[in-house]
Amino acid sequence: MKKFLFNRFDKNTLQRKVASDPRERRVISFYRYFKIEDPSSFRDQLYDRLEDLSVLGRIYLAKEGINAQCSVPIENYTPLRSFIDSIPELAGIYFNDAVEDKKESFLKLAIKVRKKIVADGLNDSEFDPSQVGTHLSPLEFHNALEEPGVLVVDLRNNYESEVGHFENAILPDAGTFREELPMVETLLENEKDKKILLYCTGGIRCEKASAYLKYKGFSQVHQLQGGIINYAKAIQDAGLKSKFIGKNFVFDDRLGERVTDDVLSVCYTCGKASDRHTNCANLGCHVLYIQCEDCSEKLKNCCSEECKSVVELPDEIQKDLRKQKRKMHQYPTHHLTRKIVGK
Template identity: 30%
Template sequence: MTAIHSNASATLPQANHPYKVMALYKFASLPDAEALKTPLAQFCCNRGIKGTLILAPEGINGTVAGSTEAIDALADYLFATGPFGTRLQGAEVKYSFADTAPFLRMKVRLKPEIVTLRAPEADPSKAVGTYVEPGDWNSLIDQNDVVLVDTRNDYEVGLGTFQRALDPATANFTEFKDYVAQNLDPARDKKVAMFCTGGIRCEKASSYLLSQGFEEVFHLKGGILKYLEVVPPEQSRFQGECFVFDERVSVGHGLELGNATLCRACRHPLTDADRQHPDYQEGTSCPFCAGDEAKHQAAAERQRQMDLARQRGTMHLGDEAATAAKKAKARKVMQAEQSRERNRG
């Protein structure tokens, strides 16, 4: 087996844990995405791999987990020996390890885009902006003639962003086109730098800006997560925490666990200040959904069912999910403390 992308992961922390996690994306021409879906799903299911992979004519995106042997076999299948041929080589891949299964089932989904922008002129497989390594990012964004744009959605920006970054205030990525049309000008904004959580959104955004006539377009390679991982806190230009789409909710410098939680009613991330707001009621409402009675009623009913399940001595599905999230968060806090202790030693 070729074992592409797998050797470096052997030296990662917690590499002795039973589950290896692979997060990946690649913009590539996959006009045969529909034909690739079933063989990919069968390959994963036959090896006990679980998670979600999105296939589209523009590429692949997703996160999966399984045994080290299974994930290494999948890497070989995707990048070398499988029906993708060499089209996915050079994919952005991140490995980590977990002591419990992160996913319950395997899903391969076919979608029109791996990142929904609805702008056919944006094609990262043909044209993309200049990648900037995290170590070089500060020197770029410190330049006065660089326009810095956060391509994430408003609830993500609210937790943290780079100093002097522009906030498009978008509810979803498809609105980014309108923001560009109304606020950016290729004749005026000669240098535009963009960033997102892991690199995929700003890669597509950079392709879109190039299609609109912008000449010098830059984007942070590996996204905020890679920046927080490798740039020392004392040199960082990032303020706050970075929202992540898993049970951690947010991370800070060194990818240490953040303080954010999710509102159970509207799923909006909440800071310490948000949880002190008069409109916050644990499990029922928060400042961001204060006027949405339908969400409050649904959350209150879910909480009531969880309370009834506890009284009967059984476990409600929502209670089980919340408990699992709390355990995972506590486990990550403990691992972070252990890591700090080892570093001090």
Template identity: 35%
Template structure:
């Protein structure tokens, strides 16, 4: 039995699906309305990105549907809440599942993934530059100790930060993190494309770290902003 009434999943996968994403919109819409699943799903030729909530059995069936559509490597983060965190279902068709200022030739060619259990050891190394890829509103709520805040208004501006602040760091070990991992994948793919050599990213993002690392061992400070009515969550995915 789940500890709370609703299951919330945040998920994404970079996968070339071309024109199929238009067909998927109708199928996701029909399924989610039938199962009373709410949230936001973004579909594009480069893949899928979303956060949805519903009863646990319905969310399990939704995960099966993702596999049916050949999203077999989808990064999924789970949390639980007593209230439905979304007012309605929104399914959007976009050119990109996460917009970036520059063309990323191969979003699947990313930095090295670091599992949450290994993340602390990496960022404790003084030679590693730790960068928060999120915007300045999100970083005000919480971030990892000693991480760099680019102070951006949105993810598109992160490209300017790379060019203006990191051009001399192409040989340095750089560890990046974001809420669920998707922005780091896009940013790390671009940075590798631009000649950066040693890029690492937190697998599953902050949400997976908070899910797996207990309060005693965490290096996370304060809360993590989430894109639903809960506003933020804390260690072990408790409500912020």
């Protein structure tokens, strides 16, 4: 019988399958920069075995390495660890266990081959990505935050840092990691001799960023091993007061892990204190935004009255509207292309 190395079910079916599975699941993430000669072949090998272990999640592969966020039934955690360790390039890779495990964090297994495992906009041929900054354990990072004159830099996007961040951190107002690196370089251009502490969600963005900053002449670059996820667990286990306040944004259906009870942001709709991220229910919009539960109920999980009026329409009409919207966005691009070619 032929085995399919991709998901074949719709979202509703996937939700039912996950809900009916009685097994508890562990949410983990891991990454490593290493050379993959044939990412497509490696992808199929991974998918075949991970599906057998009931792993769900999102894994990106590129010639530069692997970046994975996934969940696994607790009974298969050790077999998964053994399988990953059996791959020489991945042996001993650090598993970053989530602070909060939620069964519905992922609904399917998706393994995708990309040009890069993180879209950083950098030309890796200009510098050595392996020359990373000094890794600090969560407790070392926690103590370093107390040092006078240290600079703490959040390497996440603005929608992540607005709901939670380290105290006194520099929070670049960037929508993507690609935009953020040159922004950080500019913000710190007169601080090249100071001790710099970098952090992100799980640590992967700091790997490339620390190497880039060292290449640009920053002499004391340090990074949080395992990111906020690792820090939150370690601080909790040590019984210490967290210097990360608020919520840690995560890229799965949970959209966040509660680290402290502090609520740092407000509902975009009414301005009431809230750090509840959601996506607009109008698939033609689907914008990520912060909205309190009261406004979400009033607007039927939409970002505005306009989007609410759309989701109240029959499904077929909504699909037609999305098609029209796509055509409207495509036409100017095609028109400009024809003008330039014919010029």
